[in-house]
Amino acid sequence: GAVVSQHPSWVICKSGTSVKIECRSLDFQATTMFWYRQFPKQSLMLMATSNEGSKATYEQGVEKDKFLINHASLTLSTLTVTSAHPEDSSFYICSARDLQKSYEQYFGPGTRLTVT
Amino acid sequence: KQEVTQIPAALSVPEGENLVLNCSFTDSAIYNLQWFRQDPGKGLTSLLLIQSSQREQTSGRLNASLDKSSGRSTLYIAASQPGDSATYLCAVHTGTASKLTFGTGTRLQVTL
Numbered sequence A: 001g002a003v004v005s006q007h008p009s010w011v012i013c014k015s016g017t018s019v020k021i022e023c024r025s026l027d028f029q030a031t032t033m034f035w036y037r038q039f040p041k042q043s044l045m046l047m048a049t050s051n052e053g054s055k056a057t058y059e060q061g062v063e064k065d066k067f068l069i070n071h072a073s074l075t076l077s078t079l080t081v082t083s084a085h086p087e088d089s090s091f092y093i094c095s096a097r098d099l100q101k102s103y104e105q106y107f108g109p110g111t112r113l114t115v116t
Numbered sequence B: 001k002q003e004v005t006q007i008p009a010a011l012s013v014p015e016g017e018n019l020v021l022n023c024s025f026t027d028s029a030i031y032n033l034q035w036f037r038q039d040p041g042k043g044l045t046s047l048l049l050i051q052s053s054q055r056e057q058t059s060g061r062l063n064a065s066l067d068k069s070s071g072r073s074t075l076y077i078a079a080s081q082p083g084d085s086a087t088y089l090c091a092v093h094t095g096t097a098s099k100l101t102f103g104t105g106t107r108l109q110v111t112l
Helices: none
Strands: A004-007 A010-013 A019-025 A032-038 A044-051 A067-073 A076-081 A090-097 A105-107 A111-115 B004-007 B010-014 B019-025 B032-038 B044-051 B056-059 B062-067 B072-077 B086-094 B099-102 B106-111
Touching: A004 A090, A010 A019, A019 A032, A019 A090, A019 A111, A032 A067, A032 A076, A044 A067, A044 B099, A076 A090, A105 B044, B004 B086, B010 B019, B019 B032, B019 B086, B019 B106, B032 B062, B032 B072, B044 B056, B044 B062, B044 B072, B072 B086
Parallel strands: A010 A111, B010 B106
Antiparallel strands: A004 A019, A019 A076, A032 A044, A032 A090, A067 A076, A090 A105, A090 A111, B004 B019, B019 B072, B032 B044, B032 B086, B056 B062, B062 B072, B086 B099, B086 B106
């Protein structure tokens, strides 16, 4: 149980275009989902906290107009990277918190974004 | 602001050795601490979760301890195998928003 999926697993896009990444909790309901970014050989940095039915909370230094987050249901959150630039190339990982289990987060497999 | 540090940053050991990975955190007001494994280019696999009221957790060859007051945790791996080669991350849950703060990671290589 507690499976989180991400789609796509990897994507290549041109500079200036937008890319949407989906995060789904497959077998549990998640009121809260989290989006992380990981640069090569670095640790995960929290970008934003996504709550179902409300606006996301962004960490300091993360541009909310560039990284659009939507959490429309208890099993789906999306991250849209708008007007992507090469410096946005990174590994994006989402996690979801199970309503039944306080504080424990389950992680998706990640999405590798390359902007050319 | 919570800061999590892991030592060593990288470690290479021969197969069969027991090893200890260290994690320290600056704010002891945590809900729990979690150890993860990450293979290159992959997502995270949760290994062990220790609640703030617990002192250790065990799963197979893995044992994690927590000393909340001193801000330290260790991950003990017994009888290491080449398949244990990966990056190991510790993370602490703090704050009401259940934020996870990750450590810098330890890259482990177990050689034949």
